[in-house]
Amino acid sequence: MNDRQHPLVSVVSVNYRQEAITCDMLDSLRQILYPNYEVIVVDNGSNADQSDLFRQHHPEVQVLRSSENLGFAGGTNLGIRHSKGEYILLLNNDTIVPPDFMAPMVEVLEQEEQAGITSPKIFYYDQPDVIQYAGATSIHPVTGRGTKIGHRMQDDGSYGEVRPTALCNGACMLVRRRVFEEVGLLPEIYFMYYEEHDFCEHARQRGWQCYYTGTAYIHHRQSMTMGRQNPLKTYYLFRNRWLFMRRIRQDFRYYLFVCYFLLMGVPKNIVRHLLKREFDHVQSILKGIGWNIQHQKINPYEHIN
Numbered sequence: 001m002n003d004r005q006h007p008l009v010s011v012v013s014v015n016y017r018q019e020a021i022t023c024d025m026l027d028s029l030r031q032i033l034y035p036n037y038e039v040i041v042v043d044n045g046s047n048a049d050q051s052d053l054f055r056q057h058h059p060e061v062q063v064l065r066s067s068e069n070l071g072f073a074g075g076t077n078l079g080i081r082h083s084k085g086e087y088i089l090l091l092n093n094d095t096i097v098p099p100d101f102m103a104p105m106v107e108v109l110e111q112e113e114q115a116g117i118t119s120p121k122i123f124y125y126d127q128p129d130v131i132q133y134a135g136a137t138s139i140h141p142v143t144g145r146g147t148k149i150g151h152r153m154q155d156d157g158s159y160g161e162v163r164p165t166a167l168c169n170g171a172c173m174l175v176r177r178r179v180f181e182e183v184g185l186l187p188e189i190y191f192m193y194y195e196e197h198d199f200c201e202h203a204r205q206r207g208w209q210c211y212y213t214g215t216a217y218i219h220h221r222q223s224m225t226m227g228r229q230n231p232l233k234t235y236y237l238f239r240n241r242w243l244f245m246r247r248i249r250q251d252f253r254y255y256l257f258v259c260y261f262l263l264m265g266v267p268k269n270i271v272r273h274l275l276k277r278e279f280d281h282v283q284s285i286l287k288g289i290g291w292n293i294q295h296q297k298i299n300p301y302e303h304i305n
Helices: 019-029 051-057 071-081 102-111 177-183 195-205 231-248 252-275 279-294
Strands: 009-015 037-044 062-066 087-091 115-124 131-133 162-165 172-176 209-220
Touching: 009 019, 009 071, 019 037, 019 051, 037 051, 037 071, 051 062, 062 071, 087 102, 087 177, 102 115, 102 172, 102 209, 115 177, 115 195, 172 177, 177 195, 195 209, 195 231, 231 252, 231 279, 252 279
Parallel strands: 009 037, 009 087, 037 062, 115 209
Antiparallel strands: 087 172, 115 131, 115 172, 162 209
16 A cells, blocks of 8 residues: 555445344454544434444444435445545445455555455355355346356465456445545445446446455355345345346347346246245246336436435
């Protein structure tokens, strides 16, 4: 890192009825070595105001409360609006960070002029030597799916480099404030899932690069808020996959995606859930498709906050 004073980093995390897990994340943050940071927790739609609980155990943390569930994007944006840092770290509440994770990511943004966003190597919390994320490929223009590099691989020291990547990971994403100023905040139309992909794509369209910082790592308790087999998660994944492609692909490739999605992707997943007698997931898929059909008249290209 250069000789100038460590720039202020604002850590923004959203809590949704997971106070114990959020406190575990805050406990790990308390141990980090980076000397200049603030922490903002957005208590997002909890049944009761948990501000006193967080302040009691972590008086150094700024707690914002929304009585309404704003979703991941809306809750995060509330925290960003109250942040002061030159860099803003979006950090899932279900992560655990080691003491030295922040400085390498700050160093990347300090040294690479066009680097606007960076994410570290991410391991599974319950499998601490198994990789969840080591960079990602671009979203395929026809299938609407991307690939996490190194996903499910046993860590052997690979992927320890720093390099550009197509997409950063919303579980831990360090962003220049200038990128938010130019691109806008996270698009709240998604509510949850795909909003960080959308943000990264729009940042790249404006000339910013996404970087993978393999010299830093965190551990992630995946899908703690929604659960891995939650029909509501299925709804948002199918709803937002189509919405994402509407917002990002504005040429003939969008229509190729629609054909693939409706004629292959959706039927394949419906059959898979039917065979497992997961009828609530089938209903969620159809509901997600229906949302996009009913909202064809909205302007999907507007960066809605």
